Amino acid sequence: MISTRGRYALRVLIDLAEHRNGSYIPMKDVADRQDISLKYLERIVPVLTQSGLIEGVHGKGGGYRLVKAPDECRVGDVLRLTEGDLAPVACLAQGAPPCARAADCRTLAMWQKFYTLINDYFDGITIADLMKKGDIADNYVI
Amino acid sequence: MISTRGRYALRVLIDLAEHRNGSYIPMKDVADRQDISLKYLERIVPVLTQSGLIEGVHGKGGGYRLVKAPDECRVGDVLRLTEGDLAPVACLAQGAPPCARAADCRTLAMWQKFYTLINDYFDGITIADLMKKGDIADNYVI
DNA sequence: TACTTACCTACCAGGTTGGTAGGATAAAAA
DNA sequence: TTTTTATCCTACCAACCTGGTAGGTAAGTA
Numbered sequence: 001m002i003s004t005r006g007r008y009a010l011r012v013l014i015d016l017a018e019h020r021n022g023s024y025i026p027m028k029d030v031a032d033r034q035d036i037s038l039k040y041l042e043r044i045v046p047v048l049t050q051s052g053l054i055e056g057v058h059g060k061g062g063g064y065r066l067v068k069a070p071d072e073c074r075v076g077d078v079l080r081l082t083e084g085d086l087a088p089v090a091c092l093a094q095g096a097p098p099c100a101r102a103a104d105c106r107t108l109a110m111w112q113k114f115y116t117l118i119n120d121y122f123d124g125i126t127i128a129d130l131m132k133k134g135d136i137a138d139n140y141v142i
Numbered sequence: 143m144i145s146t147r148g149r150y151a152l153r154v155l156i157d158l159a160e161h162r163n164g165s166y167i168p169m170k171d172v173a174d175r176q177d178i179s180l181k182y183l184e185r186i187v188p189v190l191t192q193s194g195l196i197e198g199v200h201g202k203g204g205g206y207r208l209v210k211a212p213d214e215c216r217v218g219d220v221l222r223l224t225e226g227d228l229a230p231v232a233c234l235a236q237g238a239p240p241c242a243r244a245a246d247c248r249t250l251a252m253w254q255k256f257y258t259l260i261n262d263y264f265d266g267i268t269i270a271d272l273m274k275k276g277d278i279a280d281n282y283v284i
Numbered sequence: 285t286a287c288t289t290a291c292c293t294a295c296c297a298g299g300t301t302g303g304t305a306g307g308a309t310a311a312a313a314a
Numbered sequence: 315t316t317t318t319t320a321t322c323c324t325a326c327c328a329a330c331c332t333g334g335t336a337g338g339t340a341a342g343t344a
Contacts, residue, residue, distance in 0.1 A: 001143075001229065001230060001231065001232065002230050002231050002253075003331090003332065003333085004332080004333065004334090005332085005333090007231060007249070010249055011248075011249070014248050014249075024289095026288085026289065026290090027289080027290075028289080035243075037333090037334070037335080039334080039335065039336080040333070040334055040335085042290075042291070042292090043291095043292090043333095043334085045290090045291095046290090046291070046292085049290090049291090056289085056290055056291085057289085057290080057341090057342075058288085058289055058290050058291085058340070058341040058342045058343090059287085059288060059289055059290080059341060059342030059343050059344095060287070060288045060289070060342070060343045060344070061288085061289090061342085061343065062288075062289050062290065062341090062342070062343085063289070063290085064290085075252070087143065088143060088144050089143065089144050089149060090143065101177075106153075106156050106272045106273065107149070107152055107153070107156075107272055110217070110267060110272065111144075113263075114263060114264075117259065117263060121255075121256060121259060122256075125252060130248045130249055130252065131248065145300090145301065145302085146301080146302065146303090147301085147302090166320095168319080168320065168321090169320080169321080170319095170320080179302090179303070179304080181303080181304060181305080182302070182303055182304085184321075184322070184323090185303085185322095185323090187321090187322095188321090188322070188323085191321090191322090198320085198321055198322085199310090199311080199320085199321080200309075200310040200311050200312090200319080200320055200321050200322085201310060201311030201312050201313090201318085201319060201320060201321085202311070202312045202313060202318065202319045202320075203311085203312065203313095203319085203320090204310090204311070204312085204319075204320050204321070205320070205321085206321090
């Protein structure tokens with residue numbers, strides 16, 4: 001299940017994309033608009049900065065700004081950054097110890113296909129897709 | 143992420159399917175073959191019994207037996223029973239309070255599509271598909 | 285200097301996960 | 315009838331995860 005970390009990160013990026021005008025947007029503004037605790041966002045956002053998705057500047061007039069265009073920012077990247085890994089089972093997560101039963105496992109191929117399905121689905125959606133209003137259900141097709 | 147509850151339940155069902163001969167199979171045998179704690183399995187299995195997927199009889203000669211044929215037993219049903227819900231986000235889970243932001247939510251449609259994708263994928267696979275040996279990767283296609 | 289904003293770390297309550305322990309109950313065999 | 319076998323049931327537990335809060339520091343602008 002996707003936790004608030006990933007969901008809030010997406011909302012921040014969508015908010016930054018919808019309000020971008022070249023200058024920097026304070027996270028306080030985003031927190032107010034999205035009705036999310038600023039303090040909590042401050043703990044989620046750094047990973048987006050460190051990965052180069054957004055950039056932040058200190059002081060008055062500072063805030064955050066998207067680095068890439070919204071249509072170059074994939075949902076899959078955001079979720080992998082904030083949720084750590086989208087692996088559906090522990091044995092597929094990166095860094096997991098090799099499973100002794102893998103050679104005989106009846107379910108491994110099912111999980112692997114599902115893993116691919118998850119990544120392909122979210123990599124096929126960008127922040128630009130999520131920005132669009134109206135019937136957004138038709139904006140992206142799997 | 144799918145927890146051990148769902149994964150062990152699938153392994154139990156596959157084991158019962160692969161060893162079925164009309165009589166009842168003690169869970170101890172399954173636990174030994176699958177190398178899973180019997181006590182832990184005893185806490186996972188009742189939900190499969192109560193839902194009518196398998197039946198158990200007490201006493202000597204007792205054990206568990208599949209009720210339906212393996213090709214009528216869908217992985218999706220097993221996972222929904224053991225994992226509770228396959229909803230990727232809290233707001234889609236059954237029993238979740240209605241979200242005040244739903245009308246304006248930019249991501250709702252994305253989660254709904256993903257939810258459908260998950261259910262369709264696992265409902266398209268049966269225990270019979272998982273039993274097959276060899277290159278099982280080709281047994282089911284999404 | 286004063287102010288603003290990003291950035292960093294520690295802490296915490298509540299829930300989930302992955303079990304273990306100890307039995308009660310039912311049915312068949314001795 | 316006693317014993318054995320097996321399901322079934324409940325309570326407990328340590329470790330971890332989630333969703334925050336609190337309190338500061340660093341950096342940049344007026």
